[in-house]
Amino acid sequence: MDQRIREHAETLVDWSARIEPGDDVVVSVAEGAHDLAVAVAEALGEREANVVTTYASDEVSRAYLRAHSGDFDEAPAHELALYENADSVLFLGGGRNTFATADVDGATRQAAARARQPIKEARMETDWVSTVHPTRSLAQQAGMSYESYQEFVYGAILRDWESLAEEMAELKSVLDAGSEVRLVTGDTDLRMSIEGRTAVNSAASVAYDSHNLPSGEVFTAPYDTEGEVVFDVPMTISGTRVRDVWFRFEDGRIVDFSAEAGEETLGDLLDTDEGARRLGELGIGMNRGIDRITDNILFDEKMGDTVHLAFGRAYDACLPDGESGNDSAVHVDLITDVSEDSRLEVDGEVVQRNGRFRWEAGFDTDG
Amino acid sequence: MDQRIREHAETLVDWSARIEPGDDVVVSVAEGAHDLAVAVAEALGEREANVVTTYASDEVSRAYLRAHSGDFDEAPAHELALYENADSVLFLGGGRNTFATADVDGATRQAAARARQPIKEARMETDWVSTVHPTRSLAQQAGMSYESYQEFVYGAILRDWESLAEEMAELKSVLDAGSEVRLVTGDTDLRMSIEGRTAVNSAASVAYDSHNLPSGEVFTAPYDTEGEVVFDVPMTISGTRVRDVWFRFEDGRIVDFSAEAGEETLGDLLDTDEGARRLGELGIGMNRGIDRITDNILFDEKMGDTVHLAFGRAYDACLPDGESGNDSAVHVDLITDVSEDSRLEVDGEVVQRNGRFRWEAGFDTDG
Numbered sequence: 190m191d192q193r194i195r196e197h198a199e200t201l202v203d204w205s206a207r208i209e210p211g212d213d214v215v216v217s218v219a220e221g222a223h224d225l226a227v228a229v230a231e232a233l234g235e236r237e238a239n240v241v242t243t244y245a246s247d248e249v250s251r252a253y254l255r256a257h258s259g260d261f262d263e264a265p266a267h268e269l270a271l272y273e274n275a276d277s278v279l280f281l282g283g284g285r286n287t288f289a290t291a292d293v294d295g296a297t298r299q300a301a302a303r304a305r306q307p308i309k310e311a312r313m314e315t316d317w318v319s320t321v322h323p324t325r326s327l328a329q330q331a332g333m334s335y336e337s338y339q340e341f342v343y344g345a346i347l348r349d350w351e352s353l354a355e356e357m358a359e360l361k362s363v364l365d366a367g368s369e370v371r372l373v374t375g376d377t378d379l380r381m382s383i384e385g386r387t388a389v390n391s392a393a394s395v396a397y398d399s400h401n402l403p404s405g406e407v408f409t410a411p412y413d414t415e416g417e418v419v420f421d422v423p424m425t426i427s428g429t430r431v432r433d434v435w436f437r438f439e440d441g442r443i444v445d446f447s448a449e450a451g452e453e454t455l456g457d458l459l460d461t462d463e464g465a466r467r468l469g470e471l472g473i474g475m476n477r478g479i480d481r482i483t484d485n486i487l488f489d490e491k492m493g494d495t496v497h498l499a500f501g502r503a504y505d506a507c508l509p510d511g512e513s514g515n516d517s518a519v520h521v522d523l524i525t526d527v528s529e530d531s532r533l534e535v536d537g538e539v540v541q542r543n544g545r546f547r548w549e550a551g552f553d554t555d556g
Numbered sequence: 557m558d559q560r561i562r563e564h565a566e567t568l569v570d571w572s573a574r575i576e577p578g579d580d581v582v583v584s585v586a587e588g589a590h591d592l593a594v595a596v597a598e599a600l601g602e603r604e605a606n607v608v609t610t611y612a613s614d615e616v617s618r619a620y621l622r623a624h625s626g627d628f629d630e631a632p633a634h635e636l637a638l639y640e641n642a643d644s645v646l647f648l649g650g651g652r653n654t655f656a657t658a659d660v661d662g663a664t665r666q667a668a669a670r671a672r673q674p675i676k677e678a679r680m681e682t683d684w685v686s687t688v689h690p691t692r693s694l695a696q697q698a699g700m701s702y703e704s705y706q707e708f709v710y711g712a713i714l715r716d717w718e719s720l721a722e723e724m725a726e727l728k729s730v731l732d733a734g735s736e737v738r739l740v741t742g743d744t745d746l747r748m749s750i751e752g753r754t755a756v757n758s759a760a761s762v763a764y765d766s767h768n769l770p771s772g773e774v775f776t777a778p779y780d781t782e783g784e785v786v787f788d789v790p791m792t793i794s795g796t797r798v799r800d801v802w803f804r805f806e807d808g809r810i811v812d813f814s815a816e817a818g819e820e821t822l823g824d825l826l827d828t829d830e831g832a833r834r835l836g837e838l839g840i841g842m843n844r845g846i847d848r849i850t851d852n853i854l855f856d857e858k859m860g861d862t863v864h865l866a867f868g869r870a871y872d873a874c875l876p877d878g879e880s881g882n883d884s885a886v887h888v889d890l891i892t893d894v895s896e897d898s899r900l901e902v903d904g905e906v907v908q909r910n911g912r913f914r915w916e917a918g919f920d921t922d923g
Contacts (some may be wrong), residue, residue, distance in 0.1 A: 250597070262604075270640070
């Protein structure tokens, strides 16, 4: 086995999920993630955790959803019981075709998501972590050779996470102390309240309320959003290419939208439920190990010089204890490039300009 | 998709598992069974069942077991909850290497089986069915080309099960009325009590208390076994070749054994627990669609002109309501060829001689 796969598994199990002996772990394995599943099983065996391995096949999901009438039972008891009794869920992504579910009807997809909402909630109550195994399909999506893509993925994952966590703490302290964020680029001018919300230093570990490996972003849960935003980073959402999305917010709600590509898919997602029309997340990418857009949200949203917003569900970690943020069955991230002609302000003070933070060399104090 | 895969899935879901709308189903997918999993998901979607798909990878299991200390937690809560809340479990076998777990220590294997016994029991409380998808690995094990092996598998599975069930009812009625079975071949002379036990007409459907697809055997749960038996059909057990096994029984217990190959593996299995030393099953193969030994127990034990015995756990279906038969964490089948120089007697009357049943043309009444 490629030694990098073992290191990936160990980083996932130890740094990210903090697995302890006796933990009840669900390992969800995508079609192309077999080799990582073997390495993760080895790491979990060594740590004497208990494992149920699920098969997260896009082709299996597609066949099921296309055959179903769309009248789904809410939260099947067996699946709910599995996650309610789990301590951790490790999602090993990495499929064989990023368009495997492209011909599943949007309404069916959302009906299934709504019916399975309590299961999603049970999973999110665990120490869950999402990661990805480099597959040829993902290399293709990224426009890269397989070997180069493997180098890219492990370059993003096998990092000094403790050191990155310290860098990100700086931005977290600014956001925690702030009340309003303003994002300005060529065609974006958006204001969001963050008063009372807590930013997450997303250092790829549940110990930091961070659930992605790789990570490297600071995010919070904004509300009362006003203004317009354009997302210029193209991506694939639910198997559909989405490009140049424009949103207009009034009173915290998306009241108008368009997209150069994927507008119908986007509309379906925004119609999932009322919460889908409001923001759930503002995230600021700080992982400069990720040096290019690869059309994979797990990586793209962490890239340095990008900012992303998600419509839909907010993460509880950003809310005061016991309070809930925006609720929805969906959480869809969209990304904008802030490397040029941009500024991010907190309470009127510029924190990042043209991709540089104010504590970094090269920050232009005058704009 | 090969239309035979769809027919296989429909036979499994409708004839075998009798899935109804709203059933909570677990589908266990072996490494090579992806295509069947897709067809089964389609069939389950059409029938509006609820599905959790698990990944039954031998390589994942091997990595976990080899890394573990061997001190396993008993019945992890998340896995137990999954099966306790399931209506049906569909095991889709079909690996990529029949020796994938050959280098896992026998003691570790048995310790894991013991710790997971309550989970096995919960699974066996459901309407479970085991089937197999034809893979290149299984074709190799059978000594056959891939295409010929596919024909063999679908020939055994896509049958007129209702008609075979009627044929098998004849033997069931003889066994249900009988008290003692005697099996005699060249080097075997074994007596077993079956008084008070109920034979199962294993017609590949939970409606017949039959949990294998294909099936085509009649089996019961013998006890008070006395005598000697030789199993001359070679097979692979726990990744080890086993050949020419000899058992001597006294007072229902295996008191001596040997094997030309695989003796150590066999010894480990017999040492799992006290119940491993007693018989759990006597089965008589009646599926003449299975025309050769392919080193796969799911097929071999159903073959016409064979008789098999399993040491370890007995199936509750053979016991009076509320009573339990032999208990063990293992259930290991061994097969003997009865096509020549053999007879099977029930209460002194010959029921089968040299493979022919007494109601069949060609039965030699005089021996």
